[in-house]
Amino acid sequence: MASGLRAGVGALFLTLVLSACGGAQMRSTPDPNTPTLTAEQAKERVEEYLQSFRAAFPAEATLELLGDADGACTDASGVNFDGRVQPGRTYWVRGLDQVRYDSYFDALKSWLPAHGWTVDKDARPQDRYLHAYRPDDGFTMSLQANRQGGLSIDASSPCVWPDGTPP
Secondary structure, eight states, X not given: OOHHHHHHHXXXXXXXXXXXXXXXXXXXOOOTTSOOOOHHHHHHHHHHHHHHHGXXXXXXXXXXXXXXXXXXXXXXXXXXXXXXXXXXXXXXEESOOGGGHHHHHHHHHHHTGGGTOEEEEEOTTTSOEEEEEOTTTOOEEEEEEOTTSOEEEEEEOOOBOTTSSXX
16 A cells, blocks of 8 residues: 555544544543443444444445544543543445445435434535434444545444443
8 A cells, every 4th residue: 555545544544533532522421430331342333333324325335344443531631531442443435436425425414313313513515524423322423535535434432441330
């Protein structure tokens, strides 16, 4: 992979991780005494959500794993405040016509509310970026197209205790 493309992919991945993390933290401050899903259960739910998003795209779309983003939950200063983690995953969406990207964004934007998601940001036309969250469980997702024509989708969990219970 050319170094410029590799840097672009890295920047996109970091942007997706940071946007997913920031969105969940801004909605609520986690109660440190409340049990949560385990990190493994959160990873499984992230994957379930990502696979369900596939239904909003045309049949020719395929998902290609870009990577996992299992980060520490941090406060506004970037410090891990209590040992919780935030599992996430990102996929490239392949097999779709770049000329029709806006129609795919529209399709997902329509699909999400019917399936328990709240769209809280649609940055088009300036940026091809859509962000949503689930009020019932705090999971987030985003769809983003980069300038090189790549289309990616990611999801992340809210902050969870690694084993589900506070220390």
